Amino acid sequence: MDVLTRLAHFFAPLTHYVAYILAYLFESIFLVIFVTIVLVFMIYLFRKYMARVQLRIGPNRVGKFGLLQLMADGLKLAGKESILPKGRDDLPFRIAPLIVFIGLVMSFAILPYGDFYWIGSLTITHSNVSVILLFAAIAIMPIGEILAGVSSRNKYAILGALRGVAKDVSFEVPMMISVIALVMMASARTSEPLNLSDLVSSQIIPFGIPEVIGLLVFFISMIARASYSPFDMGESDSELVSGHSTEYSGMRFGMFYMGLFGSIFLSSMMVSLLYLGGYNGPFSSDAGFVYLLIKTVVLVLIAFTVWLSVPRIRIDRFVNMGWKYLLPISIINLIIAGIITLGVGL
């Protein structure tokens, strides 16, 4: 029994609709808290890991092992003055960080999480087309970034936004083609291949094994989506200062920062759901969420390691790569997936 149904049962004395509305509300709040905690943990992990790679110690002052460092940083960000530039376009400038953050939370709300012992399934959205919903939700975040870039009236920000658009256009087509391949493969086993839960549970062997090429294309695209190095041309700190978030400060900047770290977590979770079997694991099915988390953290660490060791790729090279290499490769992958699906179907 999942959390949502249990909450609905808890509110059952009220009418059916009210109970479900309250259940969704509470689970959403729960989710926001969960996402924040996960992000804080990820940022801490990342900083420690980065420090180790770079022969440093990392945060170790606030709390035990510096665990509360992020709290302190958050308080500092919240207490900071949020400076508004003079030439800004007011409304877009104010809502841009919110759009990024809402897009992130929405994407987390659509993902299936699997079971977690007595708590049950943490999944909120039960939709037949949740794959499409998910990709629609993660497409919201770049809108916030572009809005931020254009509304700041800063040349660095505009250049960053332009780079972001060029980047998005070049990797999203191969990304979606490799997802189509997945849906094709899943359709051999399940009647609802666009449902994320069905897509995950139909992976008797993870899709990443027959579709290594698709996994690679998708992972590269997801790193680019999270604008992590080497694909952080949009906010390349040595060239464009900070890209679209140049003019932001205080909590507004904090939202972009959370968006940056949250999207790498989201991306890794999506890769592990779609390609690595998600919450399917070798032993108890109760621990699905734990399996998912382990896979995700491993992927996040891989992305961090890549970030720490490679320089930034040039934007023209990346656009080249997207159209000349990723796109043909993903089409080849689609053909392979088709052949495999036919084979399974026979």
Added chain:
Amino acid sequence: MIQEEQKNEHREWTELNMGPQHPSTHGVLRLKVKLDGETVKEVEPIIGYLHRNAEKICELDYYCDSLIYFDRMDYVAAMNMEVGYLEAAEKLLNIPPPERAQWIRVIMAELGRIAAHLVWAGAFGLDLGMLSPFFYCFVQREKILRIFTEICGSRQETNYMSIGGVYQDINENIIYMIEEFTKEFPDKLEEIFNAFVKNDIFMSRNKGIGILEPDVAIQYAVTGPMLRASGIEYDVRKAEPYLVYDKLNFDIPVSYKKDNLARFLVRFEEMRQSVRIVKQAIKKIPDGPYFNPKAKKSLMIRLRGEGEVYARTESPKGEFGVYLVGDGGVKPYRVRVRSPSLRNLSVIRHLGKDVLIADLIAISGTIDLVFGEVDR
């Protein structure tokens, strides 16, 4: 067709001021860039934000006091700056340093060169978006700075040498430290080197970018590793040996590729050669006085110099020249410093045409700018 041409003519270029506060301008460089989309059409460097007029300050001070202003010119290679100034000052004042002091100076200058190149390598990595090699470089540099601290009590602005020798003799402990460093550093250097060159993205960002033809380099009076990366084998240490460089065995690294990568490779090879020099020098260092008795410390302010002397040394950035004019007084009449970074920077006007912004940052990274020296 005609309409299109007209359109292009009137096309407006975006003017972007990079700096003086910018993450990758190595201090206070301001680049006025005209952009057409992502392509840089024109670069005009604007400098002077760190200008202190050291030349005038030196004119107002005694000969021996000016040294600290030279420390603060190229603040990551203070030892080399001191060598450069003392070469000129000692010739003007006729106080040659004793043999042992010369060997000590060579060791210190070469260690300083390694430290300066390590700073450059780390900062260059940051320019390209590589975070980690910066720390690897700085850990190694810190070992050199620890040796400096042991010698004179200061990490960067050492003020170790003085007219007529060096301030303190080096003892066995320091010799041991230097020997240990030269023993373990080459392996670490290869590690850092591999962290860069075994990276495909790094190579593709640097190969064939920022090509500096040798005739252009000479026109702009470019010196040092940049000139050698353009295929001209020229090093002041060989061409006009000062101190005891003629007694040492080392090579001048030259590259004929002329691009960013060539400058990178030349600087790394220079570090290897510097280790080689230090290894030889630490064995050959003779006993004897480390200070010329003619220049008693207490009497230093009475040193008088007359005539004109121009002395050149090879600093990590290039040919560092000091032109001293004395009129017989206790203070120099005119001090003129030839700062290599200034000339090397001026060539960015040529290199930064029709490149992408990302490449402009990479090119300005390979120039190796230290603003204390450019602005003086």
Added chain:
Amino acid sequence: MVEVLEETTGKDGRKVLKVAKENLLALLSDLKDNGFTHLSLITGIDRKSKLEVVYHLHNLTKNEYVVVKTETLDERVPSATGLFKSADWDEREQYDLMGIVFEGHPNLKRLFLPDSWVGHPLRKNYDLSKVQYINMDENGDDYATFDPGDGW
């Protein structure tokens, strides 16, 4: 052949050629044709009654060095930018700090100091006790004000 007023050897063993201001460019281009392609340094020296300009030229292939000296009474010297590109910034620096006007320089502006700075600091008669501040007015233009105090 260009008329050289005096040929000496300096204290550091470099050949010093003294030349009249009118013949400076001819001598420099002569030297450039003879392989002295590297104009290392331009120095202005304030000799109180006159200004001395010193050019350090270098032949990279033969490894020879030559110092060219000229004098000016009216602060004006022909510019060498047509011969050497490195002369551009060197001359701007000398104009900035020493106040030597290089005639024919395409862009003779101050290199280090703000455009509105008053005086040339390396001159011997520059008043160091006068402290200058560079301010910006509402249009973004600079102007200098002076500290009425003692200075330093």
